Amino acid sequence: MTSGLQRLMEMAAKTDRLGITVTRLGLIVVLLWIGGLKAFRYEADGIVPFVANSPLMSFWYGDPGHYKAHKNPEGALVPANRAWHETNRTYLFAYGLGSVIVLYGLMLCLHPWLPQVAAAGSFLVVVMSFVTLSFLITTPECWVPALGDAQHGFPYLSGAGRLVVKDAIMMGAALVTMADSAKAYLRSHGHATTLKA
Numbered sequence: 001m002t003s004g005l006q007r008l009m010e011m012a013a014k015t016d017r018l019g020i021t022v023t024r025l026g027l028i029v030v031l032l033w034i035g036g037l038k039a040f041r042y043e044a045d046g047i048v049p050f051v052a053n054s055p056l057m058s059f060w061y062g063d064p065g066h067y068k069a070h071k072n073p074e075g076a077l078v079p080a081n082r083a084w085h086e087t088n089r090t091y092l093f094a095y096g097l098g099s100v101i102v103l104y105g106l107m108l109c110l111h112p113w114l115p116q117v118a119a120a121g122s123f124l125v126v127v128m129s130f131v132t133l134s135f136l137i138t139t140p141e142c143w144v145p146a147l148g149d150a151q152h153g154f155p156y157l158s159g160a161g162r163l164v165v166k167d168a169i170m171m172g173a174a175l176v177t178m179a180d181s182a183k184a185y186l187r188s189h190g191h192a193t194t195l196k197a
């Protein structure tokens with residue numbers, strides 16, 4: 001039994017390179033997909049509470065304090081709300097943010113050829129994830145509202161909060177890919193002796 005377990009653990013231990021590759025591909029897919037979706041208005045509408053309540057980003061909007069009156073449910077088309085979002089610069093901001101996120105994904109794609117660029121891209125994803133996690137503090141919509149149920153507020157994450165907290169995994173994944181790309185760069189420049197096994 002012990003020898004069988006040992007063999008299983010030895011097999012599992014050999015999947016580390018595969019794990020890093022899958023982690024990098026996962027980050028690339030998420031960044032390109034989610035970044036690309038920022039070009040569509042329903043996705044831009046969905047991030048409004050996060051941006052409007054963030055002290056780091058709310059200045060991009062024309063009228064961040066009145067977003068609640070102009071929410072568009074996913075799949076719904078309310079022309080008056082869309083018009084408000086146009087003047088609020090909701091879509092303009094989303095285009096810019098989406099472009100940045102796609103750029104990060106493309107930087108990670110360069111790992112085989114320019115690992116230093118991929119390492120920088122991974123670092124930027126770490127920073128982006130940290131900013132996203134800050135929404136748990138700044139965005140009231142991250143917590144279940146007090147509408148009569150006893151379970152509301154902290155620690156009861158709403159749908160928006162559950163979406164945000166997953167960036168803890170993105171941050172960890174980006175740290176793994178950053179380290180791997182940095183090691184690849186050092187190996188390619190003759191600094192392998194500085195790396196620990």
